[in-house]
Amino acid sequence: MTSLAGKVAVVTGTSPNIGGGIAEGLADEGAVVACVDLASENALQCAEAIRRRGGQALGIACDITDEGQVQAMVARVRDAHGGVDILVNNAGILGGLGVLEMPVERWNRQFAVNLTGTFLCTKHVARLMVEQRRRGSIVVVVSTAGHQGQAGNIAYSTSKGGLLNFTRAAAMASMSVALLLALLKGWAVWRTSSTAMLGSLADTTLDLIASVATLIGVWIAAQPADEEHRFGHGKAEALAAIVQVTLISLSAFGIGIQAVQNLLSGSDTYAARDGIAVSLIAIVATLGLLVSAVGLLVHSRKA
Secondary structure (H helix, E strand, O other), X not given: OOOOOOOEEEEEOOOOOHHHHHHHHHHHOOOEEEEEEOOHHHHHHHHHHHHHOOOOEEEEEOOOOOHHXXXXXXXXXXXXXXXXXXXXXXXXXXXXXXXXXXXXXXHHHHHHHHHHXXXXXXXXXXXXXXXXXXXXXXXXXXXXXXXXXXXXXXXXXXXHHHHHHHHHHHHHHHHHXXXXXXXXXXXXXXXXXXXXXXXXXXXXXXXXXXXXXXXXXXXXXXXXXXXXXXXXXXXXXHHHHHHXXXXXXXXXXXXXXXXXXXXXXXXXXXXXXXXXXXXHHHHHHHHHHHHHHHHHHHHHHHO
């Protein structure tokens, strides 16, 4: 398949793991891929692996926490291939330490790579896209740890949580220049734990719902504010909240029905109880969103 033929992609953090797999997948779809990593051997090996598979790739060593190096990396890709159509912000430092044990130097380094590096790459690739009037996609790889936290992994969880709102805020700012920013959340669960699987499923579902509702709200807010299209930000937020109410209600209903079925069948009592709890929490959330939506609509009519 060559659905990305003619496109140029930049992938950061191309060690033989998630980043390397993403880079190879993009190349398999026809994209020319710039493999970017702090370790030059990782970048070069990833690019060589793509070329062995018949693809086109460029390996670039770059410290994404250094703005000068990021600018040079983007310029090199532009000079070699004309521009950038896709950026995948994958580079990150895991490392697990709790709040009591975490040295500030290690905390700062993880934030520099996970958050600042993503900011710098997004900033300079997006600038190039806007300068060239080139429609593009920017993807930020996050984690379930960014939603619910993770014991013994304080810096990673906190930085990934920051990436969630970084992506949302950047997406809102970029809507008018036809850039698409999206969250890609990798998550894994123990196959032996239905409870963990249900929790991850619910979390992923609610995150998707929030992303869709945010995108709809941003699109509405970006429409012309003339007499025929009088959408204010208050109304946009209200409509996004209404969409969230509807979709979360449907999600809660589905999770709740499945949980009740599990409970009645006795197949997985713990998972069923968790499912019912998730469903009830989602229902309470919808009530709050509904109240907010009505208030925003009333306010927008008065404005």
